Amino acid sequence: MTTTADTRTTPYLDLFARRGERSGEAESVRTRRREAIERFEAAGFPGRGNEEWRQTNIAPLLRAAVTEASSRAIEGQQAKRFLYPGCDRLVFVNGRFAPECSSAPEEVNAASLADLPAAGRVADVVAEHLGATVDGRASCSADAGVHPFAALNTALFDDGAVVEIPDGAVVERPIQVLWLSSPVEESGSVDRVEFSFPRLLVVAGENSQASIIETFASTGTGTAGYFVCPAGEFICRPGAVLHHTRLQADGKDAFHLGFQHAHLERSALFDSSSLAFGGGLVRNDAVALLDGEGSHCTLDGLYVVAGSQFVDNHMRVEHRQPHTTSHQLYKGVLDDRARSVFNGRIYVHKAAQKTDAKQTNRNLLLSKAALANSNPQLEIFADDVRCTHGSTIGRLDEDALFYLRARGLPRNEAYGMLVYAFARELVEKASFEPLRLRASLNGGPGGGGSR
Secondary structure, eight states: OOOTTOGGGHHHHHHHHHHOSOTTOOHHHHHHHHHHHHHHHHHOSOOTTSGGGTTOOOHHHHHSEEEEOOOOOOOHHHHHTTOOTTOEEEEEETTEEOGGGOBOOSSSEEEESTTOOSSSHHHHHHHHHTTTSOSSBSSSSTTOOBOHHHHHHHHHOOOOEEEEEOTTOBOOSOEEEEEEEOOSOOOSOOSEEEEEOOEEEEEEOTTOEEEEEEEEEESSOSOSOEEEOOEEEEEEOTTOEEEEEEEEOOOTTOEEEEEEEEEEOTTOEEEEEEEEOOOSEEEEEEEEEEOSTTOEEEEEEEEEEOTTOEEEEEEEEEEOSSSOEEEEEEEEEEOTTOEEEEEEEEEEOTTOTTOEEEEEEEEEEOSTTOEEEEEEEEEEOOSSOEEEEEEEEEEOOHHHHHHHHHTTOOHHHHHHHHHHHHHHHHHTTOOSHHHHHHHTTTSOGGGOSOO
8 A cells, every 4th residue: 555655646646636626517526536536545556465456567657757638639530530430429539528520419418528517417417427336446345445547537537428318218329439549749658658537427218228339549650658547337227228349449558447337227238348459558447236136237358469468357247136147258369478367256245146147258379478367256145046157278279270271271361260260259249330340350440459
């Protein structure tokens, strides 16, 4: 544990002090900001002695000189290559809304947090929910430790997106939320990094249906270091169906440390897919709370990393009510000296009888230097459940490679076919065709990924 004397926390604490109280912001949100910065100040950044962060080395980020990302206007062409046709969209640059590149959907209530009116339906939604679940704690439990980056986001986000889907609404077109990082310096060094705190709140009304696509990318050449620290809150009312896809294709030297929380009420469905291709040091924490009988949650993910990339996925699914189901399938493809961590936990409360939960992590290593760590976990306090977990780590099947080459395929083509076959079910899970086509390139939008 650190104290306020730790100079690594100083830039963030100073920024909070400089900003002060925001005019027009709901008192509930102000309170949650203050509580979050207090949690961060008390806990500081995690070290290797912290079990949850033991394998995530954030020392390169803490050594860098950090500064707040500047407000920047971008040309339409810069954003266009990251946008999907057939989508409504909200575009943010360095965490701030870019209305000139956005087209808000008509069927839902969507707004920028910075431009939110002081009163009205969306303002009420924000006052009730923003920061209520992503408040700096590491999980849903009251005695949970502090997640420093979730706390930082809640305390310091300058802008963000709120999407409220009315009861009974069926939104046909996907809603894309594009988070663009546009660092000023392109020096090829990560000694200085700019930070931003994207924030997303989605409230799916009773018996509503919608799809949200989050895209993280950079307008730069991939040589500038930056730090993006996003947080998302997803509230699924009774009977709501919410599909969420998170495509992370940051620049190769980026630090990406994100946190998302989903709260499911009775008979709600939350289906989330994470596709991670970019970034140098990446960590995604996802928490799902199944708090309504009959609710269902899917957390799937694919990470494709090479070079010296590092990606860490931390999952926690809590079953609090009976007849709830959850499925997790994460796959990783690692080449060169890349490293990955998967830490998944299914927590079944005593009242959650008839729970059905499954967790699987599979990793494909393409080089002898690549390293994958997998730690699936079950904590079960109910006695009438069906829960399974497992993980595999292996290499490409040489017999299958020989079979394809024996039929005339060049080695590189045969190699690529086998790798794609391993990842295919997660790439093709994306029902929206433009997203599926870009994800299949293993480089994310605009070729911003690692391969």
